[in-house]
Amino acid sequence: MAVANEPASSPLATAPAPGRRWGEVIIESIIKIAGVSVIFIVGFIFLFLLWEGLPAILDIPLRQLFGPQWYPIEEHFGLLPLLFGSLLVTVVAVLIALPLGITTAIYLGEIAPPWLRDILKPIIEILAGIPSIVLGFLGWIALAPLIQTMGAPTGLTAFTGALILAYMALPTIISIAEDALYAVPREYRDGALAIGATQWQTIWRVVVPAARSGMLIAVMLGIGRAIGETMAVLMVTGNAANIPAFSENWLFSPVRTMTATIAAEMGEVAQGSTHYHVLYAIGLLLFLITLAINSLAARLIGVSGGRRSRPGGSL
């Protein structure tokens, strides 16, 4: 029976039904147009930033551009304090959010009983949707006074910003990392347990490595959110565009990030002025940093997950 079936069915499979062909051509071209237009849009954004930012890079001596003084009114456009502010706030935020997010995801996905997971997961996903301005406001009236009572001269510091950013990145990291853990096939866990691994050994040595590409995506998206966030950081980092002296406590000094600078000053600059172009140059810098992080992530995922036939976190 099975042998006799085959010659009969193969001509059927190769002959295309004319009506369906057209439908497929249309759908295919719509998808193609959508994909290509995204590339074009990103390309145009880059060109626009380049167009508006380039005059600043050409006008201002490079030594000044990468110098430590940001006094736009006195025509001093050193980006270093802003770069430093962004870096400090982001790195500290990631250092806080990463261990917390990954361990929470492991608890939710591997240890918590199903009913608890079913309650907690949606709540965490709702947290991801809170507008950043609300969190900034909360940080301003609740967190900043707290940090001031801990002994900082002002509550609006790099650390305050990092805490708020970490809080914003956490739901993204938890939710996506948990999805990645959930996608790890049950057989891997069974295999480890059957050898005599404890639950913790199974999680740490089998499940988490199997989910690593998805976990990496979670972390990258979390970092992406932290770098790109403007409003909350604008409200709580104190907005002082200076690099704290080495003697001071860096973490508990006011700083200003690149995003916050653009948001705060764009409304006031004269169009076409050097200041205006510098703000675009900052945008260009942000664009390049984000691009670098994303391609790094893509490469890491390619190395760790590319060869597996059943990657843990196929997202």
Next chain:
Amino acid sequence: MATPTNKIDVQNFSFYYGDFQALKTLNLGIVEKRITALIGPSGCGKSTFLRCLNRMNDTIRGTRAEGAIFLDGQDIYAPDRDVVELRQHIGMVFQRPNPFPQSIFENVAFGPRILGITKSRRELETIVQQSLEGAALWDEVKHRLEDNALQLNPGQQQRLCIARTIAVKPSVILMDEPCSALDPVATLSVEDLMRRLAEEYTIVIVTHNMQQAARIGLHGVSSGSAN
């Protein structure tokens, strides 16, 4: 029933998934260093019984066991029994090959590593080589130990899982239809391996296939009809 040569003795053993009773007051003995095959119609509880022997069913919520299973004279369902330690003595090979998505070496080294059997890299390499030889896989993979295990074909993957199991030197190996996902050639090589393993290990195997049971020269056929 309890003859001294029995490695495992099952006494009045029942097993429940919630309210559903999958095994009814089972009594049987499993002889040491022989292959015992469990044969029976689909859904009669063969896999359930096998997973009771290393308490893998503990990982399924809402399950319950009654009666006793003695391994070397000690009840594995005794309240103070350490399940993790038990599973180190009773290895398991699954129906679908399930190597970890790691290198071939890491797969075999997994057990010795987590049990802290050795700290030295040299000794670990020796254990890995012996286990792979024991699973009749060494010659095929000795030049590619760092390759991802998922690049192996299914028959090699299943033998890798056997190597991973014997690397921690269990005394019993449970196999649940270990050849059902393999092609005939791979099946023959795994059956061949089982015959050799029976010299050293007590093997309990679930199979659908009477011919397979005959080929591997099993000792006792337990009718799997537990209900």
